[in-house]
Amino acid sequence: MPDVSKQPFSYRHDPAVPDFDDRKALFVFDGICVLCSGGASWIMRNDGRGLVNFTPAQEALGQALYAHYGIDMDESYLLIADGSAYTASRGYLELCRILGRWWHALRMSAVIPEPLRDWLYALVARNRYRWFGKADYCALLTKEQRERLL
Numbered sequence: 001m002p003d004v005s006k007q008p009f010s011y012r013h014d015p016a017v018p019d020f021d022d023r024k025a026l027f028v029f030d031g032i033c034v035l036c037s038g039g040a041s042w043i044m045r046n047d048g049r050g051l052v053n054f055t056p057a058q059e060a061l062g063q064a065l066y067a068h069y070g071i072d073m074d075e076s077y078l079l080i081a082d083g084s085a086y087t088a089s090r091g092y093l094e095l096c097r098i099l100g101r102w103w104h105a106l107r108m109s110a111v112i113p114e115p116l117r118d119w120l121y122a123l124v125a126r127n128r129y130r131w132f133g134k135a136d137y138c139a140l141l142t143k144e145q146r147e148r149l150l
Contacts, residue, residue: 006069031056032134037141040141061150075122081098088125093106
C-alpha cells in the first residue's frame with residue numbers, strides 16, 4: 001500500500017481539494033463497485049451516531065483526495081480521520097476505533113501482521129469487480145444514504 005503519511009490536514013492547503021467538513025471522519029469509496037458501495041451502505045446503517053461522512057471516489061472531493069495522497073482508486077478506499085489518511089487494513093482498524101462500541105472487537109484483527117492483512121486486502125481489491133461486479137453509480141445506497149454523501 002502507498003505511504004499516505006503526509007502532515008495531518010495537509011489537504012486543507014491543497015487548492016485542488018474542495019473544502020469539506022473534516023470534523024467527522026470521511027470514508028471515500030468506489031461508487032460503482034458492488035462490494036464497496038455495499039460496504040459503505042452497511043457502515044451507514046451501523047453508524048447510528050453519524051460519526052462518519054461519505055463521498056464516492058468518482059466525485060470531485062474523492063478524486064482530489066486520491067490525487068493529493070498519490071493513491072490510485074483501484075488500490076484502496078480512503079479514510080480521512082483527524083486530518084490523516086488511512087487505507088487498506090489500517091484504515092478499517094481506524095474506522096473501528098472511530099465507531100467504537102462493539103466495533104472495537106474487530107480491532108483484534110490487528111494481531112495479524114499488517115503485511116498479511118494488506119496482501120489479503122489487495123487480493124480482494126484487485127478482483128472486486130470480477131468477484132462482486134459493478135452497479136450503477138451508488139445504486140446500492142438508499143435515498144437517505146445518498147443524502148449523507150458529501
